[in-house]
Amino acid sequence: MQQSISKYINWSKTMLTALILTTSATNFVSAQTTETKTAIGTTTTWGTVDGVSIIGLVQGPSAAVADLQIACVFEYTDGDIFNPPALPKELNGMVHLDDALKGAITDVRKTGKFKGHALETLLIAPPKGSLSSKKLLLIGLGNRNSFDAELMKEVGSVAMREALRLKVKTVSFASDIKDAGIDSPTALVAENVVLGAFDAYRAQSYLNQKHLSEKMMVQKLILLAGPSFFTVAGGGIKEAITKLNTK
Numbered sequence: 001m002q003q004s005i006s007k008y009i010n011w012s013k014t015m016l017t018a019l020i021l022t023t024s025a026t027n028f029v030s031a032q033t034t035e036t037k038t039a040i041g042t043t044t045t046w047g048t049v050d051g052v053s054i055i056g057l058v059q060g061p062s063a064a065v066a067d068l069q070i071a072c073v074f075e076y077t078d079g080d081i082f083n084p085p086a087l088p089k090e091l092n093g094m095v096h097l098d099d100a101l102k103g104a105i106t107d108v109r110k111t112g113k114f115k116g117h118a119l120e121t122l123l124i125a126p127p128k129g130s131l132s133s134k135k136l137l138l139i140g141l142g143n144r145n146s147f148d149a150e151l152m153k154e155v156g157s158v159a160m161r162e163a164l165r166l167k168v169k170t171v172s173f174a175s176d177i178k179d180a181g182i183d184s185p186t187a188l189v190a191e192n193v194v195l196g197a198f199d200a201y202r203a204q205s206y207l208n209q210k211h212l213s214e215k216m217m218v219q220k221l222i223l224l225a226g227p228s229f230f231t232v233a234g235g236g237i238k239e240a241i242t243k244l245n246t247k
Helices: 002-033 093-100 104-110 151-165 186-209 230-245
Strands: 043-049 052-058 066-073 121-124 133-140 170-174 220-225
Touching: 043 186, 043 230, 052 186, 052 230, 066 093, 066 151, 093 104, 121 151, 133 151, 151 170, 151 186, 186 220, 186 230, 220 230
Parallel strands: 052 220, 066 133, 066 170, 170 220
Antiparallel strands: 043 052, 121 133
8 A cells, every 4th residue: 555655656746747847848949939029119220231221110001101002902802801710800901001091901802903913013102190101012822721821922022113113212011911911921922022022123223224224213112010010020131131232
């Protein structure tokens, strides 16, 4: 009997030790993988490429100040920006943008006037006081179920070409992929947007040097990120800047 009690006590100690170690390890991993949220309004100049400043900003697309605001949307499905897996309203920049325009984005998508096919564009002139930007450009991302981060290079190119065509000085870009509830690689998305944007910029610059293009006006490219994704996105942006400045 005494021997059985002793074995039970030793077993209990072993299990308790294992539980403590497991809990400690779980807490450590949790602490390592939980990203610190960056305050809204935080801005950082990540670097420059060809004289254009590349800036990170924690802000929604409806509140960011720029000559041209760019936002991205997938092909429409009923209630897609409002219902899970989309982010809740308080964190969802696309919902704020739609609200500021009194539902116009939802209406133009729902009625099929803007289908959101990959690289499709729609230019909107916001009513005075509705947005902090002077113009709004929507760029389609296609089918949400087949999204690939590689597409963002082409999206970045389209964004820059439109900015150059419109002769704006400041461009603010919001991918809105996280808002839509898509589990995308944040750093790679940000990197690809910048790489694509400067592919287009350098093509136009080449024409400019040959006197085949009007003066290029873009001075700032602002990339928006949510509070939970600013640091990771910044890593991708800096990677793109390094690559571009060594070409």
